[in-house]
Amino acid sequence: MNNYSNDKMNFADENELYDLAELFKVFGDSTRIRILSALYGRECCVQDIADGLKMTPSAVSHQLKILKQSKLVGNRREGKQIFYFLADDHVRSIIAIGLEHLRE
């Protein structure tokens, strides 16, 4: 795992801190975290996620839209289905470090 412990904040200004809070707000919902968790190892279509989390496709779609806007997930169409996947390793790192914190 990457070690960011010596990184500086590199002069984050007020606007950037605001955006940062908005980013974590996206992680800060149990439904969205469960969706990200479902996508951690593999891509899934909306119905997969809805089935797995026992939610309506509509509710899942609403949250996927938010995750996409924050660039935490990407998607690709395959016929009628749209598959979603984690956007990059930042997402995995943030989740992994969060879990480390909880498990201490």
Place this chain on the structure above:
Amino acid sequence: MNNYSNDKMNFADENELYDLAELFKVFGDSTRIRILSALYGRECCVQDIADGLKMTPSAVSHQLKILKQSKLVGNRREGKQIFYFLADDHVRSIIAIGLEHLRE
């Protein structure tokens, strides 16, 4: 069809994911992120933070309590003042990676 419920993503169970969302919820507020930012390089007492962020000590104290409960900050008393500081490098890492994500 796709069923991920019994194999992947068992790195965290439902309860842990709920706690994880609660953790990120703490990061997901601009006031608290600004407080963490203020504490990134040095410890501060409540009044320092209130002055720096142009907030009332009461509002700062409310948020510091939440940060403390999530173990994102620690504190120590020095006379009348109570100094707060970032609890550990997980906090710095999460902030640093979040900023990286924004800056991409």
Place this chain on the structure above:
DNA sequence: TTATCATTTGAATAATTGTTCATATGTTGA
């Protein structure tokens, strides 16, 4: 085209939450 499946969208409701204000607690020095 039409039917059907998969997903998205918009509006409304319900629940959560950050700030303010007033008050309380805790610490120090006179």
Place this chain on the structure above:
DNA sequence: TCAACATATGAACAATTATTCAAATGATAA
């Protein structure tokens, strides 16, 4: 002891937001 300062707490209000429901869009095959 008291007074002054620093911080914490509780209640109430205002703003935000996740889910539901109904309807719309997009894609495929007959």
